[in-house]
Amino acid sequence: MGEFTLIDEIRWRCAVARADVVLGIGDDAAILSPPAGAQLAISMDTLVAGIHFPLSTMPFDIGWKALAVNLSDLAAMGAEPAWATLALTLPDADAAWLAGFCDGFAALAQPQRLALVGGDTTRGPLSITVTVHGFVPAGAALRRDGARQGDRIFVSGYPGDAAAGLTSLLAAALLRAPAQDDLDYLMQRLNRPTPRIELGLALRGLASAAIDISDGLRQDLGHIAARSGVAATVHAAQLPQSPALARVGDAAQRLHWQLAGGDDYELCFCVPQAAVAAVQGLASVLGLALTEIGAIEAGNGVRVVGPGGEEIPLQRGGWEHFAA
Numbered sequence: 001m002g003e004f005t006l007i008d009e010i011r012w013r014c015a016v017a018r019a020d021v022v023l024g025i026g027d028d029a030a031i032l033s034p035p036a037g038a039q040l041a042i043s044m045d046t047l048v049a050g051i052h053f054p055l056s057t058m059p060f061d062i063g064w065k066a067l068a069v070n071l072s073d074l075a076a077m078g079a080e081p082a083w084a085t086l087a088l089t090l091p092d093a094d095a096a097w098l099a100g101f102c103d104g105f106a107a108l109a110q111p112q113r114l115a116l117v118g119g120d121t122t123r124g125p126l127s128i129t130v131t132v133h134g135f136v137p138a139g140a141a142l143r144r145d146g147a148r149q150g151d152r153i154f155v156s157g158y159p160g161d162a163a164a165g166l167t168s169l170l171a172a173a174l175l176r177a178p179a180q181d182d183l184d185y186l187m188q189r190l191n192r193p194t195p196r197i198e199l200g201l202a203l204r205g206l207a208s209a210a211i212d213i214s215d216g217l218r219q220d221l222g223h224i225a226a227r228s229g230v231a232a233t234v235h236a237a238q239l240p241q242s243p244a245l246a247r248v249g250d251a252a253q254r255l256h257w258q259l260a261g262g263d264d265y266e267l268c269f270c271v272p273q274a275a276v277a278a279v280q281g282l283a284s285v286l287g288l289a290l291t292e293i294g295a296i297e298a299g300n301g302v303r304v305v306g307p308g309g310e311e312i313p314l315q316r317g318g319w320e321h322f323a324a
Contacts, residue, residue: 006093006121010086013102014109014116020082021115030117032083038135043073049126053191054169059097061191062128063104068193069214070132071112072265075200076212078142079134081112086119087129112197140204142269147209147228151270151296154279156196157289158189158242159217160254163261165190168248182244193265199290202282203269210269216260218314221268222302231299234259237307240291259304259314270296 011025023031034040047066049055067084074081086105090098109116114132165186168178178186196212203210209224218234225232239258249257271279276292283290304312 006098009095009098010088010102010116010119010121013099014086014106016106016110016113016115018082018113018115021117024115024117025119030083030085032117032133035135037138039138039141041074041077041079041134041136041141042131043070043077044129044131045069045073046127046129057191059100060104060107063101063106064108064192065104066128066130067105067108067114067132068195068265070130071108071114071195071197072193072212072214072267074132074134075196076142076210076267077134077136078140078200078204078207078210079136080201081114081132081134081197083115083117083133084109085131086116088119088121089124089127090121091124091126108195137204142200142203142207142210143227144209144211144224145227146207147224147230147232147270147296148272149230149296149298151208151272152276152292153221153232153234153268153270153294153296154290154292155213155217155240155266155268156199156291157194157264157266158240158245159213159264159266160239160245160258160261161186161189161242162193162263162265163257164245164248164254166261166263167253167257178244178248182247185242185244186248190263193263195265196267196288198286199267199282199288202286203267206275206278207269207271210267213264213266213268214262216262217264217268218259218302218304219262224268224270225296225300225302228296229300231297232294232302233297234294234302234304236304236312238291238293240289240293255312256314 020033071081168183211220211224213220221232279290306312
């Protein structure tokens with residue numbers, strides 16, 4: 001398969017029609033028409049084989065996750081997805097691998113009406129870079145720097161599931177042997193995370209600050225605290241735990257996965273006390289667990305406390321490239 005055949009394969013497998021795409025794949029650049037009164041939210045992530053996913057990962061899952069991690073950033077900004085570009089570096093032009101990858105990418109893009117409008121292909125070690133563009137009404141974007149003392153901290157879904165799935169894949173000896181249904185669920189959370197787009201849109205005008213959890217709950221919440229000039233206290237006993245997670249590892253392992261495991265792509269967000277009831281209503285409307293886990297306070301940093309208010313000492317807070 002040559003380069004131009006490869007590009008044609010990507011184009012038709014990932015096709016999504018949008019009226020605001022004046023000119024898509026096939027020219028030197030895309031021509032796009034943003035809606036009047038909207039601001040453009042743009043995010044980019046790179047996934048590298050052996051760093052962000054095991055070499056044994058199925059191509060469908062790689063395609064899904066490459067897009068999901070980017071859409072999660074748009075969700076954290078309260079932005080509606082619109083367009084994407086894809087830079088794909090492949091060791092070989094393997095038709096079967098490419099078909100699986102594109103099918104995974106499209107399975108997530110099509111329900112979001114996200115159009116692939118351009119990109120690049122080259123030969124080399126496997127890596128994928130996706131850039132996504134979304135719309136948000138002017139001045140309505142969710143940000144990291146708006147948390148205020150007294151705000152309540154919430155998290156969506158069940159942080160820790162993906163890290164438990166990765167541990168079961170790479171270091172199974174550390175776990176009690178999970179039931180196959182539990183293992184399947186944890187691997188699904190690792191390989192096919194669900195970007196919380198609908199939640200992000202619903203939090204506009206409600207949340208004071210938000211972030212997606214990619215590097216671990218504690219570390220990412222720390223970004224909100226730092227940007228907002230406040231401290232955050234998390235109550236370990238209030239952290240949500242999926243039934244599958246409750247059946248693997250021990251209590252210390254589970255807490256580490258929940259706080260520092262990363263790869264969750266859930267949303268952590270803060271709301272004023274007056275908005276707590278509205279968040280609880282959102283949980284019912286969206287059919288999504290939204291759990292209050294702590295509060296914003298004066299000071300700096302993130303503390304995790306036990307039932308008696310004692311601070312729990314933790315290992316390193318989360319994933320960080322180039323860390324010593």
